[in-house]
Amino acid sequence: MKAETDKIKIKLSDEKQIECVAGTIIKDLIDHQLTKNNLQEIIAAKLDGDLVDLSRPLFTNTSLEPVTFDSAEGKKIYRHSTSHVMAQAVKDLFPAAKIAIGPAIEDGFYYDFDLDRPFTPQDLERIEERMKEIIQQDLPFQRLELSKEQAQKIFQERREDYKLELLKDIEEDTVSLYQQGNFIDLCRGPHVLSSGKLRAIKLLNVAGAYWRGDEKNKMLQRIYGTAFATPEALTEYLKRLEEAKERDHRALGRQLDLxxxxxxxxxxxxxxxxxxxxxxxxxxxxxxxxxxxxxxxxxxxxxxxxxxxxxxxxxxxxxxxxxxxxxxxxxxxxxxxxxxxxxxxxxxxxxxxxxxxxxxxxxxxxxxxxxxxxxxxxxxxxxxxxxxxxxxxxxxxxxxxxxxxxxxxxxxxxxxxxxxxxxxxxxxxxxxxxxxxxxxxxxxxxxxxxxxxxxxxxxxxxxxxxxxxxxxxxxxxxxxxxxxxxxxxxxxxxxxxxxxxxxxxxxxxxxxxxxxxxxxxxxxxxxxxxxxxxYAGVFPLWLAPVQVLVLTITERHIEYGERVLQDLRNNDIRAEADFRNELIGYKIREGQLAKTPYMAVIGDREIANGTVSVRTRKKKELTTLRVEDLISKMKKEIADKII
RNA sequence: GCCGGCGUAGCUCAGGGGUAGAGCAACUGAUUCGUAAUCAGUAGGCCGGGGGUUCGACUCCCCCCGCCGGCUCCA
Missing domain, CATH: 3.30.930.10 (Bira Bifunctional Protein; Domain 2)
Known part of the structure; x- marks a missing residue:
C-alpha cells in the first residue's frame, strides 16, 4: 500500500488514464471525472473486475469501470441494497423478527424473516412506507470489516440466530458487515452509497420459504419486492406483470374454451x-x-x-x-x-x-x-x-x-x-x-x-x-x-x-x-x-381450432353461406359458421375475441360475384376473394405452418 | 406436503350478522342490418362442503375440499 501523498494511476478506459492521490475515494474521483459523460447514476465500481462500493478509497494502480443500473450487476447491487432497506424497515416495525437471507433475484429481491405472526398485506404497505422514510433519511451504507468473533458478538447481541448460523459456515477470519442507520447485516456487498439512491421500490408479495431451502427446516416468511432506477421503469415493469397475467394459459384456457x-x-x-x-x-x-x-x-x-x-x-x-x-x-x-x-x-x-x-x-x-x-x-x-x-x-x-x-x-x-x-x-x-x-x-x-x-x-x-x-x-x-x-x-x-x-x-x-x-x-x-x-392464445393458422368463420349479413345470405362452409370443410379447413340474426359487427367482435384467424363475410355483393369478403385477425383491411382463392391461400399457409 | 391469500350466477366481480346484486353470457321476442357490442323482456344462487357461536350466519370461529402466490420436488 502506498502512502497517501503518492500518486496512483487509474485506467478509466482504453484511451483514458488519470492520476490521483492514493486514498482518493472512488466517488470523489467519479464526481470529477465521469459525471459529464454519464447521465445514468453510478451505483458501484469495478476495480480490475471486482465489484466494490463507491465509498472505497483507492491505493493502488488499477482499472476502474463504473457500474450503473443498466447492467445486470448494477441491478443486482441496487436491488440487494433495497432488500437491506426492507429488512431495516421490518426490524423497525417488528423488532421480534429475525433476519435470514435477502438476495437480489431476477427482476427483484426478497428477504426471509422469522416472526411468530404472519405478515399481512397491510403489513407490506406499512413496511413499504417505512422503507420510503428510510430512503428519505438518505442513510449511508457503511462497510465494516471485522473478525469473525467481533461479528459473532454483534449478532449475538442482536439475537440474529440465522446470521450466527451463516457465520459458522464462513471459513475466512474476517467478514464484512454493512450498516445503515441502526441496521447491521452480514453481507459481502457491494451496496449503493446511501439509502437515498433508491428511487422506485415496490413490495410484491409474501410467501413461505424454508430456511436454507430445506423442508426439514423451519418455514420462514419471504417478502418479495422489486426496485428500479426510475418510477417510470417500475410502472413499466408492473404493467408487464399485468400483461403476463393476461397470457396465463389458465385464463386463456377458459376464455378460449380449450x-x-x-x-x-x-x-x-x-x-x-x-x-x-x-x-x-x-x-x-x-x-x-x-x-x-x-x-x-x-x-x-x-x-x-x-x-x-x-x-x-x-x-x-x-x-x-x-x-x-x-x-x-x-x-x-x-x-x-x-x-x-x-x-x-x-x-x-x-x-x-x-x-x-x-x-x-x-x-x-x-x-x-x-x-x-x-x-x-x-x-x-x-x-x-x-x-x-x-x-x-x-x-x-x-x-x-x-x-x-x-x-x-x-x-x-x-x-x-x-x-x-x-x-x-x-x-x-x-x-x-x-x-x-x-x-x-x-x-x-x-x-x-x-x-x-x-x-x-x-x-x-x-x-x-x-x-x-x-x-x-x-x-x-x-x-x-x-x-x-x-x-x-x-x-x-x-x-x-x-x-x-x-x-x-x-x-x-x-x-x-x-x-x-x-x-x-x-x-x-x-x-x-x-x-x-x-402465442397469447393467438394460434397460428395451422393450429387454430377454428381457422375461418363464415359470417352472413342477413338471413337471405345463409344458403350461399352453407355452400361456402361446406366448400371450406371439403378442403380440410376447420370452418365454422355464424348465421345468427345478429349485426355483422357483433359477430365479428365475437370472432375477433376468439382470435379466429380468418373471417369470411357474405352479403349481396359477394353472392353476386361468387366471392367472400375476407378479414384477418391481424391486418384488419379487407380483401375480396373468390372462395377457391381463399381456400388455396389458407391451404398454403397451413401447409407452411406460418407462425 | 409446508407458509400465506382467496372461494358469491356459466364468466368477471360488488356486497359484509337481519329477504342475494351488477355487467357480460344464456333464453324469449322484436329488428334483416356491410366489418369489434341493436333494442326490450325472462330465467339463473345450498354465497365451495361440514360443524360451531347466535334469536338469526353468505358475513364471525373451527375442520375439510379446491384455487392462487411462493418453498420443497418434477414432463
Missing part, C-alpha cells in the same frame, strides 16, 4: 375441450409424421402393469412415492404406469436383436400418471396425468453421439416450428449414481458435443443428472418468465443392466445396449400450456 380441470374429478387432471383437443390432435399428427420420417417406430403400451415389472425396473425402489397405490387383479398388485420405458423395453426384448437392427427407436404418445404434491399443481403445466411424447432409443455405444445429435436436431426442429424460446442445460453426474466413470464421461461428452454442433447455447447443471446417466434438459419459458422442464434427453446405463438388454454383435456375442430416454415436446399438457402463453 381445457378445464374439474374439482369433482380431481386436481391435476386435464379435460381437453373440443377446441383444445383439436390443437392437440393437430400437433400429435404432425409429431407422428415427423417421427416416422426420422426412422422412429410408433408403439402403444398398456396403462397398468404388474408389480413384477416395477421391481425389475427399480421404480418401486426409487420412484414409489410418485406412483399411485396398486390395485389388486387376481391377487397380483398392478400399478398405473408413471413412465413408458418398461413397456418399450419389453417390446425390444420379444426377440434376439442383432447389431444390424440398431438403433431401434420406439416412440409413443404415452399417458402416464404421477403423484405430485398438491401444492405444486399448476394449470396444464404441472399435472398428475399427462401424455409424454416419449421415445426410447436402443443403440450400441458407438451410435450414441449420432443418436443424440439426431434427437437434438428433432428438438430444434420442433422448437423452431412452434417459434419457441428455450434454455438448454447439460446436467452432469450427481453424487449418488451408478455406472463407470468412463461411460459417464463418454455420454456426457456426446451430449456436450451434440449441443456445440447444433450451436445451442447451454448452461451446465452440475450434478443435476439422473442417477442412471447424464442428460440435456430443455426448459420452456412461461408468460411470467418461469422455466418449465420440457424436452429432455437422458442417457441411461441403469435399465439396460437391470433388464439385461442385449444385442448380438458382429462377434456373435451378446453386448449391452445403451438406452436414450427422450421427449421432444415434454408432455402434451405442458407443451400446449406453454404454447398458449407463448
Amino acid at each position: 381445457f378445464s380441470v374439474q374439482e369433482e374429478i380431481g386436481p391435476g387432471l386435464i379435460h381437453w375441450h373440443p377446441k383444445g383437443a383439436i390443437i392437440r390432435m393437430t400437433i400429435e399428427e404432425f409429431w407422428k409424421k415427423e417421427h416416422l420420417k426420422r426412422g422412429y417406430q410408433l408403439v402403444y403400451t398398456p396403462h397398468i402393469a404388474s408389480r413384477k415389472i416395477y421391481e425389475i425396473s427399480g421404480h418401486l425402489e426409487t420412484y414409489q412415492e410418485y406412483m399411485y397405490s396398486p390395485m389388486d387383479i387376481d391377487g397380483v398388485p398392478y400399478w398405473v404406469k408413471p413412465m413408458n420405458c418398461p413397456g418399450h423395453i419389453k417390446i425390444y426384448q420379444t426377440k434376439l436383436r442383432s447389431y444390424r437392427e440398431l438403433p431401434i427407436r420406439y416412440a409413443e404418445l404415452g399417458t402416464v400418471y404421477r403423484y405430485e404434491r398438491s401444492g405444486v399443481l399448476h394449470g396444464m403445466l404441472r399435472v398428475r396425468g399427462f401424455t409424454q411424447d416419449d421415445s426410447h432409443i436402443f443403440c450400441h455405444p458407438e451410435q450414441l453421439p449420432a443418436e443424440i445429435l439426431q434427437v437434438l436436431d428433432l428438438v430444434d426442429f420442433m422448437m423452431s416450428t412452434f417459434g419457441f424460446d428455450y434454455h438448454a442445460y447439460l446436467a452432469t453426474r450427481p453424487e449418488k449414481s451408478i455406472g463407470g466413470e468412463e461411460a459417464w464421461a463418454k455420454a456426457t461428452t456426446a451430449l456436450r458435443e451434440a449441443l456445440s454442433k447444433r450451436e445451442i447455447d447451454y448452461k451446465i447443471d452440475p450434478g443435476g443428472g439422473v442417477f442412471y446417466g447424464p442428460k440435456i434438459d430443455i426448459k420452456l419459458l412461461d408468460a411470467l418468465g418461469r422455466e418449465w422442464q420440457g424436452p429432455t434427453i437422458q442417457v441411461d446405463f441403469n435399465l439396460p443392466e437391470r433388464f439385461d438388454i442385449n444385442y448380438v454383435g458382429p462377434d456373435g456375442n451378446r453386448h449391452r445396449v445403451v438406452m436414450i430416454h427422450r421427449t421432444v415436446l415434454g408432455s402434451m399438457e405442458r407443451f400446449i400450456g406453454t404454447l398458449i402463453e407463448h
